[in-house]
Amino acid sequence: AQKITQTQPGMFVQEKEAVTLDCTYDTSDQSYGLFWYKQPSSGEMIFLIYQGSYDEQNATEGRYSLNFQKARKSANLVISASQLGDSAMYFCAMKVTGGGNKLTFGTGTQLKVEL
């Protein structure tokens, strides 16, 4: 079974600063994918970034980057130059190859960007 742990229920960051949202995972599978989603108060789930277990480089997508440390089983999301519109709930998720494409979600981190 897979497990995702997000230990930060809430985070605050000042506008234009960078913030790191933590995510650790547990799986016995060697082939897996890690995903981050953003959920604004309106409810939709927005895909942000993906990291494959065999990817040697950290994934980046615009202001989002993923700090992937395989040995530590961590996949932290870094948001650079925070904007007010980044205020939302952020979920880390994982799926394993051969797992029927099922996603396992963490409990989420509520990010608030302040002026």
Next chain:
Amino acid sequence: GAVVSQHPSRVICKSGTSVKIECRSLDFQATTMFWYRQFPKQSLMLMATSNEGSKATYEQGVEKDKFLINHASLTLSTLTVTSAHPEDSSFYICSASLGHPNQPQHFGDGTRLSIL
């Protein structure tokens, strides 16, 4: 990019009513779709995996007769909450993916269900 459409976005109805929620993949074919339930301030809880042309696979603890799932085509899955009661009030959201392990699931915008 892949788009998933979910309707309706909000439903308010009386206790005992059955409510149908549709999930459509607009620009790709999805042999598998997923239905989640989310309580306020909590994570998404997988209810069931919807398989095109076959029976849905339900997660442990989810009542099959309460939450009917039909996946009649490669672009449409429906969730029917039968004889809904106030405790069924929740946020329901569907997703679909292109199937490859490194492809993300794309989500609909969700349905807020309120049973009076």
